Amino acid sequence: MKVMIAEDERLAREELTYLLSRERDVELLPFAASGVQLLELAAVHKPDVVFLDIHMPGLDGVQTAHKLMDVDPRPYIVFATAYEQYAVEAFRLEAVDYLLKPYDEERLRQTLQKIRKMRTPSEGTAFPLGAATASLAADGQIRSRSAFKPKLLIDDGSRMVVVEPAKISYAVKEEKLTQIHMADGQVHATRQTLQELEEKLTGYAFFRTHRSYLVNVDRIDEIEPWFNGAYNVVLKDAGRSKVPLSRVAAKELIKRLQGE
Template sequence: MPIRIMIAEDERLAREELIYLLQQEADVELLPYATNGRELLDMVDEHQPDVVFLDMKMPELEGDQAARMLAARKQQPLIVFCTAYEEFAVNAFKLHAVDYLLKPTEPKRLEETLQRIRERLSKPKAEPTHTKRSKLLVEENNRLVVIDPATIVYAVREERFVQIHTQTDTYTTRMTLTQLAQKLHGYDFFRTHKSYLVNLQYVKELEPWFNGAYNLILKGEQRLRVPVSRTSVKDLLKRLEE
């Protein structure tokens, strides 16, 4: 399998130099490049690279900030930092980068980096652990927000985003509902509908709707209603009786 690599570099000459060197490698597949940190986050979602060669200094969102946000995602690529300043090397390893490269890129040094990448990708991935999280880290815009999972009432998919509604706040993230459900393993959440994930601790009533579907009425003065698909009703009733 080829190594799928994405470059995030705003300087044209540095970017073209790295592209040229990587094109010489038979086992490398180059993906479209990004020119700023925000663009990178969107493109990683779209192309799912194995590795990102990430410039430390970029417009909109700097490399270290983008790396922290990528680290909070379920599908996180390996990171190689590219920098003109050797003092950034310490920060690179603090962020668990697989390596760092000084500009201008030396072919021999790049080959060492690629060998590290090959070794890392060849190792079998550890089985995920399903410990109950005491905190949930959510990427929202250019920041990372820490949420207590027990305070989440429900989450709903809105086009390309997911809105997480807690007892007091609402957060918008690019995380999918499936990814969110996996992170909330151990808590009493249930996927009532393809677009809804609900904390069953906040359910007050279950009312018939039509054609075998139901609505959940949530606790609180607003009596918010959440749809329950016909295919989910049976499993939901079992969960509510546990």
């Protein structure tokens, strides 16, 4: 996969270059030292993956990421910064991952493995990441799966209901049942546990925001503060559902954004 680094700090750039050079399937493209330079180079070299520093002169990483959404094909974006407070913004921009400096080699490998799983084996190119906000709705994050991905079968006790995972808004454990809430307002009840459902959805963009909630990342529209460091996730569905995001889950959200 073709990888481009956008980083204005020489030492940080050299460290990341060294770590990436140890991966056999990584082809390092010319680096960029600013957001403007990255956009120019990306138009020529068409990277599959961009490691994007948030703090850069001129266009910062967040502004640059917005502009990368218009690049065709759109590369996977991995944010890199020394500041954790940008994690939510990275999440809203549908970054594949969010790496803190100094880089941890094992953490970087986990990120690369996420990307490998999302790439199409037959073509070896990245699909666009997708939409957690209305402006990104057409992009389809983590719908980078094969079109032949099986649908989800839900056993509601009397029949098997065929469900498209992309149309699920969220699932919640309620007593002995798991309630699966669809984006159009329908609700399917099943005796399958939330853990069993999560395993069936491996490879799709679902994330545990709370021990009792499993959320479709593509349906997330907003993250709003609640209390005691916790948040609510507002979903793009018929009822603008609000789902709790625990403090622990908030810290892990970016790390597990692609629902490993």
